[in-house]
Amino acid sequence: xxxxxxxxxxxxxxxxxxxxxxxxxxxxxxxxxxxxxxxxxxxxxxxxxxxxxxxxxxxxxxxxxxxxxxxxxxxxxxxxxxxxxxxxxxxxxxxxxxxxxxxxxxxxxxxxxxxxxxxxxxxxxxxxxxxxxxxxxxxxxxxxxxxxxxxxxxxxxxxxxxxxxxxxxxxxxxxxxxxxxxxxxxxxxxxxxxxxxxxxxxxxxxxxxxxxxxxxxxxxxxxxxxxxxxxxxxxxxxxxxxxxxxxxxxxxxxxxxxxxxxxxxxxxxxxxxxxxxxxxxxxxxxxxxxxxxxxxxxxxxxxxxxxxxxxxxx
Amino acid sequence: xxxxxxxxxxxxxxxxxxxxxxxxxxxxxxxxxxxxxxxxxxxxxxxxxxxxxxxxxxxxxxxxxxxxxxxxxxxxxxxxxxxxxxxxxxxxxxxxxxxxxxxxxxxxxxxxxxxxxxxxxxxxxxxxxxxxxxxxxxxxxxxxxxxxxxxxxxxxxxxxxxxxxxxxxxxxxxxxxxxxxxxxxxxxxxxxxxxxxxxxxxxxxxxxxxxxxxxxxxxxxxxxxxxxxxxxxxxxxxxxxxxxxxxxxxxxxxxxxxxxxxxxxxxxxxxxxxxxxxxxxxxxxxxxxxxxxxxxxxxxxxxxxxxxxxxxxx
DNA sequence: GCGAGTCACAACCGTCGGTTGTCGCGTAGG
DNA sequence: CCTACGCGACAACCGACGGTTGTGACTCGC
Numbered sequence: 001x002x003x004x005x006x007x008x009x010x011x012x013x014x015x016x017x018x019x020x021x022x023x024x025x026x027x028x029x030x031x032x033x034x035x036x037x038x039x040x041x042x043x044x045x046x047x048x049x050x051x052x053x054x055x056x057x058x059x060x061x062x063x064x065x066x067x068x069x070x071x072x073x074x075x076x077x078x079x080x081x082x083x084x085x086x087x088x089x090x091x092x093x094x095x096x097x098x099x100x101x102x103x104x105x106x107x108x109x110x111x112x113x114x115x116x117x118x119x120x121x122x123x124x125x126x127x128x129x130x131x132x133x134x135x136x137x138x139x140x141x142x143x144x145x146x147x148x149x150x151x152x153x154x155x156x157x158x159x160x161x162x163x164x165x166x167x168x169x170x171x172x173x174x175x176x177x178x179x180x181x182x183x184x185x186x187x188x189x190x191x192x193x194x195x196x197x198x199x200x201x202x203x204x205x206x207x208x209x210x211x212x213x214x215x216x217x218x219x220x221x222x223x224x225x226x227x228x229x230x231x232x233x234x235x236x237x238x239x240x241x242x243x244x245x246x247x248x249x250x251x252x253x254x255x256x257x258x259x260x261x262x263x264x265x266x267x268x269x270x271x272x273x274x275x276x277x278x279x280x281x282x283x284x285x286x287x288x289x290x291x292x293x294x295x296x297x298x299x300x301x302x303x304x305x306x307x308x309x310x311x312x313x314x
Numbered sequence: 315x316x317x318x319x320x321x322x323x324x325x326x327x328x329x330x331x332x333x334x335x336x337x338x339x340x341x342x343x344x345x346x347x348x349x350x351x352x353x354x355x356x357x358x359x360x361x362x363x364x365x366x367x368x369x370x371x372x373x374x375x376x377x378x379x380x381x382x383x384x385x386x387x388x389x390x391x392x393x394x395x396x397x398x399x400x401x402x403x404x405x406x407x408x409x410x411x412x413x414x415x416x417x418x419x420x421x422x423x424x425x426x427x428x429x430x431x432x433x434x435x436x437x438x439x440x441x442x443x444x445x446x447x448x449x450x451x452x453x454x455x456x457x458x459x460x461x462x463x464x465x466x467x468x469x470x471x472x473x474x475x476x477x478x479x480x481x482x483x484x485x486x487x488x489x490x491x492x493x494x495x496x497x498x499x500x501x502x503x504x505x506x507x508x509x510x511x512x513x514x515x516x517x518x519x520x521x522x523x524x525x526x527x528x529x530x531x532x533x534x535x536x537x538x539x540x541x542x543x544x545x546x547x548x549x550x551x552x553x554x555x556x557x558x559x560x561x562x563x564x565x566x567x568x569x570x571x572x573x574x575x576x577x578x579x580x581x582x583x584x585x586x587x588x589x590x591x592x593x594x595x596x597x598x599x600x601x602x603x604x605x606x607x608x609x610x611x612x613x614x615x616x617x618x619x620x621x622x623x624x625x626x627x628x
Numbered sequence: 629g630c631g632a633g634t635c636a637c638a639a640c641c642g643t644c645g646g647t648t649g650t651c652g653c654g655t656a657g658g
Numbered sequence: 659c660c661t662a663c664g665c666g667a668c669a670a671c672c673g674a675c676g677g678t679t680g681t682g683a684c685t686c687g688c
Contacts, residue, residue, distance in 0.1 A: 001317060001389055003315060018634080030635090031677055034676070034677080043393065043397060045398060051634075051686095052686060053685080054634070055634090059433055059451045064392065067395045070391075078315070078320075078378065078381035078384070081377050082374045084358055117381075119377050137374070332666060341647090347668090349645085366653065366665055
């Protein structure tokens with residue numbers, strides 16, 4: 001199936017005759033005739049009734065038309081997603097399942113008109129992601145911004161948009177399973193398991209500092225067999241717990257009886273900023289910033305714990 | 315943008331290298347190279363990093379990939395919608411806004427996996443539609459089936475699936491505007507306007523018989539300026555009313571203050587059947603029949619009025 | 629019956645997309 | 659360090675496809 005043929009089909013359906021469609025497409029009537037004939041041969045079905053007054057859709061043509069329109073729309077979106085100059089808003093998130101991803105999905109739902117592409121830079125820390133923003137390959141990224149010892153490059157802006165609190169995830173046999181909330185101090189006696197956190201990453205640094213601050217045992221090592229395996233292990237265990245972002249979404253089969261219990265007093269918070277180029281005029285970027293600003297839930301300062309190394313600015 | 319190129323792009327992204335993708339597509343590596351190069355030239359963007367070990371997606375490629383997949387999915391659906399042999403379930407309804415259309419939409423929502431095409435045969439009465447079912451151009455149609463004086467053709471089946479009751483649509487100044495319900499007899503004093511009902515159609519016959527039975531004045535003539543104009547007229551008028559199916563959906567701007575008032579005791583019912591070929595093995599057809607059976611709301615026989623000419627069978 | 633309109637068919641031709649053959653280059657291994 | 663292997667790119671060739679112009683068959687309306 002050829003997209004040009006589909007475009008021609010839609011043009012003919014709209015015009016009601018080959019000639020006008022040909023004019024609209026700036027080709028000859030004969031070319032239109034050939035394209036339609038080729039499409040009909042390809043689909044093995046007749047799309048138009050030819051009359052002396054023009055062309056009318058057959059039942060098959062009628063059935064095909066909305067699909068053809070959809071096809072062209074999707075093709076236009078696909079094109080817009082990468083076309084330099086007016087491509088879709090491209091935002092980098094570390095994972096779609098954590099707060100930033102969830103917020104982006106929400107943004108997409110409330111702003112269906114804004115073309116949005118969510119990508120994940122491979123092995124990118126704040127600096128690599130910021131470099132990508134600077135280079136223009138992405139329009140924005142979500143990261144915790146380190147204290148301004150190392151200032152952001154000129155022309156780069158950042159704004160705190162997510163204060164992600166945490167919950168522990170435990171199985172039914174875990175001692176804390178029935179709590180409505182736990183404090184960080186209460187977690188000291190229990191083992192917390194976060195496999196797959198490579199040392200040296202921002203997240204590993206965060207959990208290290210958190211462990212230090214409250215005397216926790218946070219296990220960052222261990223083989224990674226995927227989320228499914230981790231969840232199964234947690235559900236079975238009477239000792240293991242893992243930390244998840246409050247707004248993260250991990251789907252698990254109903255057979256796993258897992259509970260999410262908020263960590264409060266103080267609530268450890270992973271502060272994420274949106275990072276973008278000051279001179280980026282993409283209309284979707286402004287909308288995204290406005291949306292994130294509105295969606296931000298600020299917890300009173302007294303009740304949160306923040307890592308020392310992060311950028312404090314709003 | 316060429317669909318073959320897009321298919322190739324997806325294959326390369328999956329394989330991680332040109333050679334394997336070429337093998338999977340049964341073409342040479344050189345052809346793959348050309349197709350990708352053409353796509354990149356077309357989109358004015360680099361999609362892959364070429365290395366000595368294969369090809370890795372660039373950020374642009376990563377952004378493009380889901381759109382490319384979607385494009386292929388939509389193309390496959392478009393193809394399936396008309397491909398003889400295994401095309402989508404094709405159902406004819408007179409209007410998408412009336413009960414049959416609304417039920418089909420509901421069916422589509424609850425059965426997203428079943429490819430469904432809703433078409434409207436032009437100028438087709440029961441017999442023309444039945445002929446289309448017989449010929450196989452459509453899988454099913456909704457119509458009131460006349461009494462078996464003229465029996466259905468051999469191999470054609472019909473089942474009553476919709477008993478559509480009615481409501482009158484009136485503006486705020488109409489004498490009946492504040493009623494919670496009206497009887498057909500009460501309508502006798504008022505003028506009912508149904509423009510655009512060509513004489514001789516099933517619907518016109520129905521309204522004729524209804525008018526006779528209760529001494530109503532139903533005006534089937536009048537110029538047709540579209541639904542919008544009709545609704546505007548009704549909303550303004552203190553005398554005009556029009557009949558609509560209970561489950562029909564007409565959207566109007568909020569500025570029109572229109573009320574829908576059920577007609578009951580007895581409730582005139584337009585009985586519609588689904589008509590299909592007994593030997594049609596399309597899997598969606600069975601699902602549709604089951605769905606319609608479950609959705610059917612049967613009003614006690616004593617409380618309904620049915621036209622004499624319709625097929626009484628369940 | 630004829631003219632004006634429709635679409636289809638035929639002939640022609642350039643371009644595009646496929647193939648085969650070869651090269652440059654980066655990585656891995658001796 | 660140098661070589662051998664594997665990857666993708668480039669070049670030359672060729673057939674097929676899609677565009678054009680010219681023409682024919684057909685229908686409708688005056």
